[in-house]
Amino acid sequence: MTQTEKDEKYMRMALVEAREAMERDEVPIGAVVVSPRGTVVGRGHNLTEALVDVSAHAEMQAITAAAQTLGGKYLQDCTLYVTVEPCLMCAGAIGWAQVSRIVYGAADDKRGYHTFTSKSPFHPRAEIIGGVLGEECAELMRTFFKSKR
Amino acid sequence: MTQTEKDEKYMRMALVEAREAMERDEVPIGAVVVSPRGTVVGRGHNLTEALVDVSAHAEMQAITAAAQTLGGKYLQDCTLYVTVEPCLMCAGAIGWAQVSRIVYGAADDKRGYHTFTSKSPFHPRAEIIGGVLGEECAELMRTFFKSKR
Numbered sequence: 001m002t003q004t005e006k007d008e009k010y011m012r013m014a015l016v017e018a019r020e021a022m023e024r025d026e027v028p029i030g031a032v033v034v035s036p037r038g039t040v041v042g043r044g045h046n047l048t049e050a051l052v053d054v055s056a057h058a059e060m061q062a063i064t065a066a067a068q069t070l071g072g073k074y075l076q077d078c079t080l081y082v083t084v085e086p087c088l089m090c091a092g093a094i095g096w097a098q099v100s101r102i103v104y105g106a107a108d109d110k111r112g113y114h115t116f117t118s119k120s121p122f123h124p125r126a127e128i129i130g131g132v133l134g135e136e137c138a139e140l141m142r143t144f145f146k147s148k149r
Numbered sequence: 150m151t152q153t154e155k156d157e158k159y160m161r162m163a164l165v166e167a168r169e170a171m172e173r174d175e176v177p178i179g180a181v182v183v184s185p186r187g188t189v190v191g192r193g194h195n196l197t198e199a200l201v202d203v204s205a206h207a208e209m210q211a212i213t214a215a216a217q218t219l220g221g222k223y224l225q226d227c228t229l230y231v232t233v234e235p236c237l238m239c240a241g242a243i244g245w246a247q248v249s250r251i252v253y254g255a256a257d258d259k260r261g262y263h264t265f266t267s268k269s270p271f272h273p274r275a276e277i278i279g280g281v282l283g284e285e286c287a288e289l290m291r292t293f294f295k296s297k298r
Binding site for chain 1: 197202204209212217220222223239241242244245266270
């Protein structure tokens, strides 16, 4: 499997999470954390409404879950897949966790971290890849927000 | 009581939280969320080691607690007091929660949000006040990190 195929495989898992959020009437964003050996060590989807908690974003759930699975709060060798560009809060958490590879689907020009930052919030050696299954990830968001209008 | 006296009163409560963190060998940062009527609706201190979770910062704990207390995730009329300038993650969470007043003690030029942002992460009308009991808040941090060397 090429790296691109691998990235799409895990992004599809993040999309499964995003669809679960959608079914619960939550903003449809999903995330998975994958170990260097290719094991999913954490997953999550947006649960801000259900948990009455602004911090219950997909990435936060997945990072917390991964830390529990691995028994340590640093995820240096892991890849985080998330269907939408992380917000500032999640980017900060990803930085604290020292995640070394961040792969996201759709860009978010309004709430994504890049709109607010002047300096990378991630680990200095982190690799950031956007646009993986980006259209599919964006479409899910459009469908959700259209249904809310 | 003047506003300054009020701010110092609540910052002292945040300092009580910070000292609790210190006693648990956690980075000594504490936070409280106060309603417009002056009631403490959420409090918390850093618990990243105990919870094995990079996101368990004082502000995150206090915001989550306040949302539970108030039964809603938006804290528009509340003031958040925190002993040290919020990091990027916490600033993002404070923004999502629409906290209207943010009062912090010590500045943090290394990890504080202002080092990373080009645009305010907070609600557009939020008021931000730094330096309340700043020296006391900073001294606690210095003592902690000196003990770690």
